Amino acid sequence: xxxxxxxxxxxxxxxxxxxxxxxxxxxxxxxxxxxxxxxxxxxxxxxxxxxxxxxxxxxxxxxxxxxxxxxxxxxxxxxxxxxxxxxxxxxxxxxxxxxxxxxxxxxxxxxxxxxxxxxxxxxxxxxxxxxxxxxxxxxxxxxxxxxxxxxxxxxxxxxxxxxxxxxxxxxxxxxxxxxxxxxxxxxxxxxxxxxxxxxxxxxxxxxxxxxxxxxxxxxxxxxxxxxxxxxxxxx
Amino acid sequence: xxxxxxxxxxxxxxxxxxxxxxxxxxxxxxxxxxxxxxxxxxxxxxxxxxxxxxxxxxxxxxxxxxxxxxxxxxxxxxxxxxxxxxxxxxxxxxxxxxxxxxxxxxxxxxxxxxxxxx
Amino acid sequence: xxxxxxxxxxxxxxxxxxxxxxxxxxxxxxxxxxxxxxxxxxxxxxxxxxxxxxxxxxxxxxxxxxxxxxxxxxxxxxxxxxxxxxxxxxxxxxxxxxxxxxxxxxxxxxxxxxx
Numbered sequence: 001x002x003x004x005x006x007x008x009x010x011x012x013x014x015x016x017x018x019x020x021x022x023x024x025x026x027x028x029x030x031x032x033x034x035x036x037x038x039x040x041x042x043x044x045x046x047x048x049x050x051x052x053x054x055x056x057x058x059x060x061x062x063x064x065x066x067x068x069x070x071x072x073x074x075x076x077x078x079x080x081x082x083x084x085x086x087x088x089x090x091x092x093x094x095x096x097x098x099x100x101x102x103x104x105x106x107x108x109x110x111x112x113x114x115x116x117x118x119x120x121x122x123x124x125x126x127x128x129x130x131x132x133x134x135x136x137x138x139x140x141x142x143x144x145x146x147x148x149x150x151x152x153x154x155x156x157x158x159x160x161x162x163x164x165x166x167x168x169x170x171x172x173x174x175x176x177x178x179x180x181x182x183x184x185x186x187x188x189x190x191x192x193x194x195x196x197x198x199x200x201x202x203x204x205x206x207x208x209x210x211x212x213x214x215x216x217x218x219x220x221x222x223x224x225x226x227x228x229x230x231x232x233x234x235x
Numbered sequence: 236x237x238x239x240x241x242x243x244x245x246x247x248x249x250x251x252x253x254x255x256x257x258x259x260x261x262x263x264x265x266x267x268x269x270x271x272x273x274x275x276x277x278x279x280x281x282x283x284x285x286x287x288x289x290x291x292x293x294x295x296x297x298x299x300x301x302x303x304x305x306x307x308x309x310x311x312x313x314x315x316x317x318x319x320x321x322x323x324x325x326x327x328x329x330x331x332x333x334x335x336x337x338x339x340x341x342x343x344x345x346x347x348x349x350x351x352x353x
Numbered sequence: 354x355x356x357x358x359x360x361x362x363x364x365x366x367x368x369x370x371x372x373x374x375x376x377x378x379x380x381x382x383x384x385x386x387x388x389x390x391x392x393x394x395x396x397x398x399x400x401x402x403x404x405x406x407x408x409x410x411x412x413x414x415x416x417x418x419x420x421x422x423x424x425x426x427x428x429x430x431x432x433x434x435x436x437x438x439x440x441x442x443x444x445x446x447x448x449x450x451x452x453x454x455x456x457x458x459x460x461x462x463x464x465x466x467x468x
């Protein structure tokens with residue numbers, strides 16, 4: 001099968017085609033490895049776990065962002081067009097800059113905040129299955145960046161927190177063990193936060209883990225609204 | 236232009252968003268035009284001569300397209316509000332189809348009303 | 354700090370009002386369409402001035418004017434702030450939309466009080 005890959009050498013962007021002998025069961029990632037090992041050792045791409053857990057190999061395949069390791073070539077039309085993710089700065093070939101992506105992730109405090117943790121005498125934090133169900137789905141995010149790459153708001157606003165970071169914010173706000181969501185709400189309700197989302201829902205459409213980032217953003221927006229109304233009346 | 240990325244959808248969902256933005260912009264521009272037009276009400280003669288031009292069979296197709304923009308923006312807006320309040324995300328495709336069907340029906344009805352009266 | 358609280362007040366309430374005005378307008382715009390299209394010669398000067406002399410119509414049209422102006426210019430504001438260009442000029446965008454909104458209200462009310 002023909003692989004048409006959009007390449008970038010630091011200065012110029014150009015298309016290059018490779019003929020890859022494919023067989024049933026092969027993934028796009030395996031083909032990228034084949035190209036690098038046998039046809040062109042200068043081709044750069046990111047990959048790690050090869051099993052849809054690490055989120056490193058998200059690329060645009062035939063126009064839609066997908067995990068290369070979870071995309072079967074037999075499901076695709078010839079030629080297979082592979083491009084780097086949109087809305088990210090391309091560093092080389094299929095490798096994009098995730099620095100800003102992770103910086104935004106850090107901004108929303110993606111960890112449980114409590115003031116009663118005693119490391120000398122640790123205790124279990126009990127949680128019912130019902131409480132777990134409230135955020136479990138959103139904890140499956142692998143930070144692949146597919147959602148951000150299709151988000152129309154992220155396309156024109158570089159500092160918009162983006163669906164991935166907002167999912168992380170909601171995941172911890174909805175966790176019964178977390179005791180301080182207020183800080184996170186302040187961060188996500190800035191003008192670079194939830195208000196930039198206009199429910200295009202492209203993120204939910206492309207998420208390889210089907211975690212509905214758009215829904216998380218709306219639920220977070222609900223929390224932000226309640227928070228600002230409470231603040232207005234000083235509850 | 237980076238704003239062109241608003242109009243490069245990857246799915247039906249963000250195609251609906253692109254149209255929402257486009258129709259919203261058109262309607263906002265029409266609002267300005269509409270208010271400017273109605274300012275001529277201070278002079279009945281000017282108003283009557285302008286209305287004779289705009290309320291005519293040649294103008295009807297344009298009027299009908301404007302109504303389509305309005306109906307789409309309104310119905311799709313209700314759909315977006317439902318989602319923005321956090322509901323029915325799992326049924327978003329069905330909701331989109333219902334919204335499209337209702338838009339067409341309402342538009343055909345509105346266009347029929349307009350042609351009947353003129 | 355002042356800027357922080359300002360943005361936290363403006364954005365949530367703008368969003369909430371956008372939804373409320375949007376829903377109200379579905380009814381009001383439909384009413385507006387039907388009154389101007391269901392009756393023959395509804396747009397002649399005579400019928401328009403007759404409608405505007407009725408207080409019920411006046412109130413409905415005043416509401417429609419406020420809602421539609423807010424919805425339209427807040428919508429344009431959101432579109433502008435979605436771009437880096439607009440976000441860098443946030444204050445200018447916000448204030449110019451306030452000015453245009455008020456101008457639309459003044460023009461609209463002027464038209465209504467012609468009768």
